[in-house]
Amino acid sequence: MHPLIFYYKVKIYTEKDRISTEIAALKSKGLSVGMVPTMGALHQGHLQLVIKALGENDVVVVSIFVNPTQFDNKTDLEKYPRTLENDVELLETVSKDQIMVYAPTVDDIYEGHAISEAFDFDGLEFEMEGKFRQGHFDGVGTVVKRFFEIVKPDSAYFGEKDFQQLQIIKKLVEKHHIPVKIVGCKIHREPSGLAMSSRNTRLKPNHKTAAPFIYKTLKTAKIKFGTESANKVMEWVENQFKNHDTLKLEYFLIADAKTLKPIKRKLNKKKYRAFIAVYAGEIRLIDNIALN
Missing domain, CATH: 3.40.50.620 (HUPs)
Known part of the structure; x- marks a missing residue:
């Protein structure tokens, strides 16, 4: 240097x-x-x-x-x-x-x-x-x-x-x-776990309070992915948001980390990531997590 x-x-x-x-x-x-x-x-x-x-x-x-x-x-x-x-x-x-x-x-x-x-x-x-x-x-x-x-x-x-x-x-x-x-x-997070984003400044107080649920859900999905099929994990995540008062799920999927193609069946040598997009009011938030 x-x-x-x-x-x-x-x-x-x-x-x-x-x-x-x-x-x-x-x-x-x-x-x-x-x-x-x-x-x-x-x-x-x-x-x-x-x-x-x-x-x-x-x-x-x-x-x-x-x-x-x-x-x-x-x-x-x-x-x-x-x-x-x-x-x-x-x-x-x-x-x-x-x-x-x-x-x-x-x-x-x-x-x-x-x-x-x-x-x-x-x-x-x-x-x-x-x-x-x-x-x-x-x-x-x-x-x-x-x-x-x-x-x-x-x-x-x-x-x-x-x-x-x-x-x-x-x-x-x-x-x-x-x-x-x-x-x-690597992703830098707020103490609550919410992924830092310029859009976070536009979140209303109730949305800011609810938004850490996104990362909490991703962490649980990662644990579940260790023992359950990808379809089961995706179904579980969708159900978590189905009745959520504040957050609306746009998509959740598990994909090959290299090609970004949705998973068909789990293969030992492949690296997978879970991706999510959620609306908190009119603010769209995205996040992801490595699964293996």
Whole structure:
């Protein structure tokens, strides 16, 4: 690792040309660059990604950009929290001199054409979230590919809460021959067990109280998976939510951790994960857990 002190506080870039030039200058000195792509409204889960990236790179670029092409719900896009000032203050609690913030406008990223590129992720995009959020992963692939072209990081860090997204980004890098190492980081949870998410700030008090039930259910499902069939476990989870006063289950399934295909029958050499999406009022929460 190279010592690096070039800012007294986190510097914010809003234009791709400026940050690209800055990064090229850093790389010419032999410095390594990590990246943590985010949509802002940062929380401790994001900070854990940044801390890991700081431990493995000389400089870390944190992008803060609410990407319009990955929202299938216009209201969700409009209500998504935008808290740039607070985000920067939070990042400065971790490092003032090794973090660069890239907070572009939509035009800076899309140059007046906020349209998704069409991707083939070998079928990963059609499972789970892909079934319920049309065009979502084309939007994710488009913006992440664009970020990698602009920032050219050596490594990029993503949380396992969005496990399907993590697998899709690995596939993006593989199929498009992008020279960046993708690092998956474990889910960071609130003391209640609720997976940290920017959407949690929008939960009403009764929904916030009820939401830890999601992770509690996943943990029990993992135990049951040790002795029961996948179908039995899925049926049990569905019954847990059937009469829940506050939470509405959108889907629960058990899938191959690599292909994300739903399980047909348990095989000893396969790794499985359980995936869940739940509505707490109008807020959609996702989570997952490794089963073996």
